[in-house]
Amino acid sequence: MSNIKVGATLYCWTNEYATGRLSFADIVREAAKIGCEGYEVVATQMIPSYPYISDEFLDEVHRLADETGIAPVSYGANCDRGMLPDRNLTEDEMVNQGIIDIQSAHRLGCHVMRAQYLMGPNVLERLEPYARMYDVKVGIEIHNPETPSTPIIREYEAMMERVGSPYIGFVPDFGCFATKPNKPYWDQALANGAPLELLEMAAQMRYDGVPMEEAQARLAAAGANGAVFGAFSGMYGFVQFSKEPDFEGLKRIMKHCVHFHGKFHYLYENGEEASIPYDDVVGIIRDSDYEGYIVGEYENHTGVGTTEMTRRCVEKIKKVIGR
Amino acid sequence: MAFAMRMNFVPTIVDGSLRHLYVDGEKAGFQFEARLAYYRGHYLSDVDEFWVSVDGVKYDPAITTFGINGKDLPGAMLNRCASEFWKLLEPAKIKVHLPGGLPEGEHEIDLHLMMRVPYLPLPGGDSDHSYMPLDSCGQAKLTIHD
Numbered sequence: 001m002s003n004i005k006v007g008a009t010l011y012c013w014t015n016e017y018a019t020g021r022l023s024f025a026d027i028v029r030e031a032a033k034i035g036c037e038g039y040e041v042v043a044t045q046m047i048p049s050y051p052y053i054s055d056e057f058l059d060e061v062h063r064l065a066d067e068t069g070i071a072p073v074s075y076g077a078n079c080d081r082g083m084l085p086d087r088n089l090t091e092d093e094m095v096n097q098g099i100i101d102i103q104s105a106h107r108l109g110c111h112v113m114r115a116q117y118l119m120g121p122n123v124l125e126r127l128e129p130y131a132r133m134y135d136v137k138v139g140i141e142i143h144n145p146e147t148p149s150t151p152i153i154r155e156y157e158a159m160m161e162r163v164g165s166p167y168i169g170f171v172p173d174f175g176c177f178a179t180k181p182n183k184p185y186w187d188q189a190l191a192n193g194a195p196l197e198l199l200e201m202a203a204q205m206r207y208d209g210v211p212m213e214e215a216q217a218r219l220a221a222a223g224a225n226g227a228v229f230g231a232f233s234g235m236y237g238f239v240q241f242s243k244e245p246d247f248e249g250l251k252r253i254m255k256h257c258v259h260f261h262g263k264f265h266y267l268y269e270n271g272e273e274a275s276i277p278y279d280d281v282v283g284i285i286r287d288s289d290y291e292g293y294i295v296g297e298y299e300n301h302t303g304v305g306t307t308e309m310t311r312r313c314v315e316k317i318k319k320v321i322g323r
Numbered sequence: 324m325a326f327a328m329r330m331n332f333v334p335t336i337v338d339g340s341l342r343h344l345y346v347d348g349e350k351a352g353f354q355f356e357a358r359l360a361y362y363r364g365h366y367l368s369d370v371d372e373f374w375v376s377v378d379g380v381k382y383d384p385a386i387t388t389f390g391i392n393g394k395d396l397p398g399a400m401l402n403r404c405a406s407e408f409w410k411l412l413e414p415a416k417i418k419v420h421l422p423g424g425l426p427e428g429e430h431e432i433d434l435h436l437m438m439r440v441p442y443l444p445l446p447g448g449d450s451d452h453s454y455m456p457l458d459s460c461g462q463a464k465l466t467i468h469d
Contacts, residue, residue, distance in 0.1 A: 018332035044363040082441035082454040085402040
């Protein structure tokens with residue numbers, strides 16, 4: 001039987017944070033107010049002493065935990081493989097950075113760390129003893145356009161099967177199960193003068209699996225403008241969608257899942273996400289043996305209505321898991 | 324130019340930040356502040372191109388410094404600064420070390436700052452080291468003050 005807790009990543013409030021309208025402390029309070037039981041922090045975004053945790057920041061996190069009752073549960077790490085000007089980081093260098101990230105996650109009290117697939121299965125395997133030592137489960141994020149069954153994720157899965165450790169696994173992002181075009185991008189394209197029939201044509205080609213170059217050529221021939229191509233690049237980029245999302249893949253990898261990102265772009269008042277089938281995805285997690293968090297992740301940095309939108313997400317997840 | 328990422332949460336060049344630098348009472352150059360046009364911070368080694376021009380005059384990176392984390396880092400060597408992390412909320416103090424400095428009044432500041440998003444490889448890129456460009460350039464008219 002599953003045992004699921006619900007939180008949010010503070011990344012939801014990116015706009016408010018970047019513009020200075022809300023501080024880190026304000027955002028933790030917003031998360032607590034809407035019923036989060038813990039939060040994720042994207043380290044490169046909100047940790048002032050990144051990649052380390054200063055005494056000052058740790059004190060603030062502890063003070064806020066006393067005040068609000070919620071604490072960081074997941075450390076969002078990046079894999080900046082391309083951070084040197086002339087070459088990629090080597091595996092040794094990525095292991096080095098991964099150890100520092102695990103130490104920082106541990107110091108913050110997080111038992112989960114989101115990692116990114118660019119590190120590769122060897123690096124994750126080499127981090128396993130550190131994940132174990134610091135009691136921080138390291139999960140590779142599965143982000144659209146990856147799914148649980150794309151080749152790189154299968155490579156990771158094979159390694160995990162071989163190693164058999166509960167300390168390395170996956171962090172699926174709900175966005176990889178999208179069944180419809182991203183609503184905010186679609187609406188923005190319409191507002192910027194994209195003809196509806198050309199957006200529909202683009203979406204249909206995505207459903208039909210038309211290769212990108214051919215789809216682009218057909219749109220151009222039909223007279224598509226920049227607004228159409230803006231939405232189109234998402235459809236073939238990081239907000240892909242399919243009529244047959246990879247639910248079987250999710251069920252297959254459930255035993256390796258250490259955390260979830262409840263990605264959402266737009267939730268209606270009734271809790272339905274405009275393009276991501278929350279009932280199905282959360283239902284699969286609920287019906288598994290998963291123990292851990294699902295954190296809502298709002299990706300639509302308009303800075304308008306973030307707290308309300310995230311509240312809908314938290315409530316929706318709680319409703320589906322029967323709480 | 325090809326597509327580059329950019330997130331304009333705040334103006335890149337901080338309003339009101341242009342000021343004279345002095346050494347022993349003489350003008351020694353000028354300084355202004357800049358914010359990163361993205362949703363997270365970056366190591367300075369992600370900088371691919373950096374220069375400053377004012378009123379159409381381009382200054383050699385060799386006479387600039389990029390001030391973060393309490394240090395003035397060498398403008399011509401930013402891509403070697405692989406452990407200097409530029410935080411999202413920290414305005415960088417960009418200095419041009421120029422004996423005599425700038426005249427009083429309003430100046431057109433043009434910051435050229437192209438970076439890499441080091442976790443986003445470009446699909447179909449030229450090499451396995453092709454990453455999404457990040458445009459953190461900025462232009463602003465600022466009045467210089469002490």
